[in-house]
Amino acid sequence: MCMICYEYPPQTPDMSITTSSSTIRQINCCEDTVGRRKRLSVDDTGLFTFPEKNLILHTPNVKPPRPRRIILVRHGQSEGNVDESVYARVADPNIRLTERGRREAEECGVRIREMIEKDGADDWKVYFYVSPYQRTIETLRGLGKAFDRSRIAGVREEPRVREQDFGNFQDQEQMKIQKAVRVRYGRFFYRFPNGESAADVYDRITGFRETLRTDIDIGRFQPPGEQSPNMNLVIVSHGLALRVFLMRWYKWTVEQFEGLNNMKNGNVLVMQTGQGGRYSLLVHHTQQELIDFGLTPQMLDDQIWQKTAKPGELNYDYLTNGPSFFTHFDDESNGLFS
Helix, strand or coil, X not given: CCCCCECCCCCCHHHEEECCCCEEEEXXXXXXXXXXXXXXXXXXXXXXXXXXXHHHHCCCCCCCCCCCEEEEEECCCEHHHHCHHHHHCCCHHHCCXXXXXXXXXXXXHHHHHHHHHCCCCXXXXXEEEECCCHHHHHHHHXXXXXXXXXXXXXXXXXXXXXXXXXXXXXXXXXXXXXXHHHXXXXXXXXXXXXXXXXXXXXXXXXXXXXXXXXXXXXXXXXXXXXXXXXXXXXXXXXXXXXXXXXXXXXXXXXXXXXXXXXXCCCCEEEEEECCCCCEECCCCCCHHHHHHHCCXXXXXXXXXXXXXXXXXCCCCCCCCCCCCCCCHHHHHHCCCCC
């Protein structure tokens, strides 16, 4: 409820409804979807009758089953992937797919459906998150051709998974200079003039991840009255945003992020629940596929752990991989502290 909601008219004794456990009073909220004042109930604990709030604050003892997979999809080939000069003429959010990109999207949808059908479950569904850029929406529509209406649980446009902002109407020659400077400065922290750094993208992806985790915990994807473990989430986004999403989810370091390679257009990375219920990339992918993506041996070891670990557990053997922060332990082992 927004801050300008108010009690209207002023509360009087005859406006209260007394129950055996609490007193309910009627208040009005300005957030009526059709512009009318809307009456909501609030009890003496101060909780409003928004179902999402009550689910979060009164978490049931048995949580809904987690979606079986989180499937990350990079959009199909776009006009900008073929000709970078298009960014100087067309706003980045309006750049469309090429004919090849549309085929890639449709083929990707078929692969996702076939992957899910191999589970042998009858009640499986997919729920989509999509970046609001034209090329990701067109990719979503291509993916959707592979699914019957009954299999699509829902779609949500999510601006936080949009492309990194490189600035408005990018000059091709200036972008070559800026990208060369980025290599020297560092891919994660370099901020494009009038645009974003990967670190900026990390901040908004963090907010999205927390929303996603809450949605998973309260079972927002489940149809009314159902508790199916065969839900599949599909995030249709962009190369860098998806790498940052994985970085945030698995707590990879900046150095580890900078060693990752971009996904190919129209391809997927699949986070799938393992034996303990956590999401691991190694349930679906081979180690070689993840090495090609840029995972180090230490990152692969953590993915092996993720395959059997339970939600809420910590991998105490997974120190900050790459060089450890605590290099004095190496000196100690060499006898320098003896």
